Amino acid sequence: MILSQKLFVATLTAMFTFFILPLFFVEENANDYFIGFVVSSVTIPFIFTFGLLTSMLIxxxxxxxxxxxxxxxxxxxxSGVICLMIFAVYIFITGGSPEGYIQTGLMIALLCITVFFYIDIVMKKKSK
Known part of the structure; x- marks a missing residue:
């Protein structure tokens, strides 16, 4: 029951933030959108797995x-900051510079965590 609820909340959070996150990126370069898609295709499964497990443990x-x-x-x-640091280390190891990504990543992580947490509380109240 708790896994299905957390998975549902994570899906709602992902859908909500799908429409909010583009507000953080105002450049209209097609290459940036492609890079964002590629990065998302790798990070979203990791975030879902890491986020769901840590949320249940917490x-x-x-x-x-x-x-x-x-x-x-x-x-x-x-746990969101730990997840962000894992990505920062990965970017550093692969030869990139994580400095510009950390500030944006922290804002996005805080937004996603807040949305997830609020939806989770509402869903818990509705299921009682």
Whole structure:
């Protein structure tokens, strides 16, 4: 039950952010869109897998120790930053410079985490 709910929430988050994320990128270069598509085809499965697993672990941890939602939200942010750092290390290893991507990545990660967390709370309330 919890996996299907988290998967549904992640799908809603992905659909929502699909329309929001282009606002962060104002250049209209066709090459940039292709690069974004290629990067997304690699990162989205990783983010879904990493995000779903960590979200379930955080949820179980917070439920077990009766922690408040704000702690859960902060732990979700930490897991998002860890995910972003994994990509930054990958970019660095492959010869790129992650500096420009980190600021944008942090804004996008915070947006996605906030949307995911809010939708997850709403879905939990509706399922009760």
């Amino acid at each position: 949820g179980n941890f917070c439920h077990k120790y009766h922690l408040k939602k704000i702690i859960s939200f902060l732990l979700h942010i930490v």
